[in-house]
Amino acid sequence: MNLKFKNKRISGILTVLPENEVMFDDEIDNYNFSKAQSMKLKLVMGYDKRRVVKEGTTSSDLCIYGMNYLFDNSLLKKEDIDALLLVTQSPDYFIPPTSHIIHGKLGLKQDMVSMDINQGCSGYIVGLNQAFMLLDQDSIKKVVLLNADVLSLKVSKRDRNSCPIIGDGAAITIVENDTSEKAIYSSVKVEGKGAEALIIPAGGFRTPSTKETAVLQEDQSGNLRALDHLKMKGDDVFNFVQREVPTMIQEVLQKSGYNKDDIDCYMFHQPNRFMLKKLADKIGVPHQKMPNNIVENFGNASGVSIPTAISFNLGDKLLKDSFLVCMAGFGTGLNWASLVMRLEHLKFCEIINYK
């Protein structure tokens, strides 16, 4: 599905990362593979450092920390927020919505929209689209989009498929109306038949967590995980991404009227270095236009990875300069979504550490 928006802009991006860092080299012995094999993979996939929360830290903690940073530094006023959207797969509770917990702890006004959206790797694009739609209402002038996940707590430390890439974090994006006529183009697609490619099988209402669901089991590849843990069918996800994402990018570029060389940066979800290099090759753009350095520096925090890539690779250049950016998220769902828009003259674009 193609979407088009006008008179909207992103005015600020703040990424909040846990201070706690773990190293791939320190975890190699957790896996049922030779050290030599794991070290080769480290280079190809970009496994290195990950930021993960300490047990007890939740998605809302990261968001509240970042929001208070914005308030304290006069980068955002509480009374200006008309909508609070939280995209997460790791809510504090099933009930109530985590966005409401954040709303309450921040003391925001009652006359506003607050909602959770359950989306994963494409959650940044889904969240932005939702923010743009809300801004079509006369009463909504400013939307705060929160992306946050702490999925490292749901990954088996003995699962080499997932553990070396999963990081935690949050991102706060301010989306507001703009007088500019520059259009924003988006494409959103879904294939629910692939829903089990990325799943935490137990812990919901279908299969509640029990002693049995916490027992580690070995898969065919030698990884150990429980039903309570994130399970990723890496091959299926890789093949789906390589098959579907380049076509979607072609479509969104065609709709936008830009060609691939007009785009300054391809800020894509950050699953691993290998997958991104293959996507860049297939789409036909130089590797340096599609950064792949987030997994190696911070880990993949699902919907947080695109704003992290923007904050890390463009940062304060976005305060003065203008970049035509193509974003794409893909994964859980299965869902894949893209967006072409201009990012320019942001009020802030930075990474801070959660302490």
Added chain:
Amino acid sequence: MKTTIHNLLSEIRPEFDFSQSSNFVAEGLLDSFDIVQLVTALDEAYNISIDGVDILPENFSNVESIKATLIKNGATT
């Protein structure tokens, strides 16, 4: 081309004798992470980029299928 393929396979999994296997994947000589390493090594050796949609187990199950995948993706020697 076959010699290069054999050499690269032996570098990735030196503990296996690939000449004795008819299906590297089904017989457990290569897993998906090994295929990722193999693709990276082949891309470098032949100065190509194997298309992501071709990175399927059946295209890396024996030397012939690997050779066919290389040729399809522009490898010439």
